[in-house]
Amino acid sequence: MATALALDFLASEVLDARVTASGGANGTRVNSSGFIAAATCPRFDYDPVTRAPRGILIEEARTNLLTNAERFENGVWTKGNATIASNAAAAPDGATTADKLVESSGSAEHYVTQVPAFTGGAAYTFSFFAKAGERSVIACRGTGVWAADPRVRFALSGEGSVTVDSGTPTATITAFPNGWYRCTMTATPTSSGGGEFRLSLYNSGYGYEGDGISGLYIWGAQLEAGSFATSYIPTLAAAVTRSADNLTMTGTNFSSWFNAPEGTFVIDAELPVNVNAELLSIYDNSDLTANAFEIYKKTSLALAGYIVAGSAVQADMQTQNLSAGAHKFALAYKVNDCAACTDGGTVVPDTSASMPSGLTAFAIGRYRNTGSGYVNSRVRRIMFDNTRRSDADLRVLTVGLAAVASLAEGSDTIGASGTVKIKAAAAITEDDDVLVSAGEVGPAAIVPASRTVTI
Numbered sequence: 520m521a522t523a524l525a526l527d528f529l530a531s532e533v534l535d536a537r538v539t540a541s542g543g544a545n546g547t548r549v550n551s552s553g554f555i556a557a558a559t560c561p562r563f564d565y566d567p568v569t570r571a572p573r574g575i576l577i578e579e580a581r582t583n584l585l586t587n588a589e590r591f592e593n594g595v596w597t598k599g600n601a602t603i604a605s606n607a608a609a610a611p612d613g614a615t616t617a618d619k620l621v622e623s624s625g626s627a628e629h630y631v632t633q634v635p636a637f638t639g640g641a642a643y644t645f646s647f648f649a650k651a652g653e654r655s656v657i658a659c660r661g662t663g664v665w666a667a668d669p670r671v672r673f674a675l676s677g678e679g680s681v682t683v684d685s686g687t688p689t690a691t692i693t694a695f696p697n698g699w700y701r702c703t704m705t706a707t708p709t710s711s712g713g714g715e716f717r718l719s720l721y722n723s724g725y726g727y728e729g730d731g732i733s734g735l736y737i738w739g740a741q742l743e744a745g746s747f748a749t750s751y752i753p754t755l756a757a758a759v760t761r762s763a764d765n766l767t768m769t770g771t772n773f774s775s776w777f778n779a780p781e782g783t784f785v786i787d788a789e790l791p792v793n794v795n796a797e798l799l800s801i802y803d804n805s806d807l808t809a810n811a812f813e814i815y816k817k818t819s820l821a822l823a824g825y826i827v828a829g830s831a832v833q834a835d836m837q838t839q840n841l842s843a844g845a846h847k848f849a850l851a852y853k854v855n856d857c858a859a860c861t862d863g864g865t866v867v868p869d870t871s872a873s874m875p876s877g878l879t880a881f882a883i884g885r886y887r888n889t890g891s892g893y894v895n896s897r898v899r900r901i902m903f904d905n906t907r908r909s910d911a912d913l914r915v916l917t918v919g920l921a922a923v924a925s926l927a928e929g930s931d932t933i934g935a936s937g938t939v940k941i942k943a944a945a946a947i948t949e950d951d952d953v954l955v956s957a958g959e960v961g962p963a964a965i966v967p968a969s970r971t972v973t974i
């Protein structure tokens with residue numbers, strides 16, 4: 520593959536100098552130690568448990584509507600039949616700032632809450648971090664602005680689990696290091712006004728006989744308008760907005776590698792759930808509607824290659840529906856010869872397409888230059904070849920390429936069956952690559968110790 524552009528956001532935290540990064544103010548990421556840490560764009564993110572790199576986190580602007588997100592002892596938090604022991608444990612950011620929610624004696628619901636303003640008919644997502652103490656189940660209950668109060672229980676053990684007790688909320692739980700979990704609940708109020716998402720201790724019920732000493736640990740509460748949670752936004756005395764992450768190439772930083780008549784994009788990215796999202800877009804910055812190449816995700820979790828020229832859609836090649844998580848997608852283009860492929864699956868062609876012209880900019884993880892369509896997830900790698908690769912190549916390129924450096928060299932061949940025959944030792948492979956079969960790869964000595972090779 521004649522690689523004209525190779526961006527590998529897993530390999531290091533050094534951003535290619537041709538990419539302009541802005542935004543992400545007041546943002547956070549998970550750092551390489553597994554801790555929540557302050558960060559602005561580019562936010563290189565990691566798995567909190569395995570600490571494996573996940574790529575660059577790219578999100579739309581969001582506001583944490585809750586104040587004093589880590590200070591549950593503050594008066595803005597109403598305590599119901601409960602007390603707060605402040606700074607009682609190490610938090611997900613590594614500092615000793617986690618509070619303990621302790622039940623009072625007596626039979627009642629034991630909770631802490633704020634009462635922000637809600638708009639009826641709009642989805643809201645409440646999230647928080649929790650860790651088991653004497654109690655190992657925490658509940659979230661919406662009150663005040665719902666026709667039927669949404670109620671969800673989160674079990675804080677093992678991988679974590681979620682139980683919906685009433686209403687129609689959606690909920691998730693994600694394990695973090697040191698026994699912490701991030702819990703989220705999304706629900707849509709039926710009326711406007713002051714409402715609650717209560718954090719309640721749970722012990723065989725939402726109301727129970729407390730012993731005055733038992734509880735669990737909480738940290739980092741967040742309420743945001745939207746149908747899914749985004750990364751944590753710390754607050755103190757006022758609500759805080761995290762600005763959108765923007766990664767762009769323009770000028771010669773773009774034109775030096777892009778080829779308008781023909782080419783092939785390959786992108787490796789994590790897909791969010793049930794939202795439209797743009798993985799990349801090439802566009803004319805002086806006319807955002809007339810000409811463009813795009814790779815985007817539909818609400819159905821299908822990836823698609825999209826081409827518009829002269830303000831007319833030339834191709835919209837939708838591949839198979841996918842699960843959330845990391846996937847590879849290829850878009851190949853040439854006049855009347857376009858194709859798309861995801862994860863080595865069926866190649867979707869379009870044989871009647873003109874090519875756009877006047878393209879001047881490249882946006883990563885968002886829709887052109889409109890401040891919308893953010894991927895709200897992580898982009899891992901992007902590669903561009905200035906030729907239209909064959910359909911067989913598209914299947915290979917979206918299956919086993921575990922790193923940019925493992926692309927075939929000039930003397931290598933790609934078989935129609937989807938195998939790569941490496942003819943040069945320079946095609947040494949990386950990380951999680953595995954050998955196809957005997958005879959398909961050159962001398963075994965080119966594979967470093969403890970590495971496998973995947974094609």
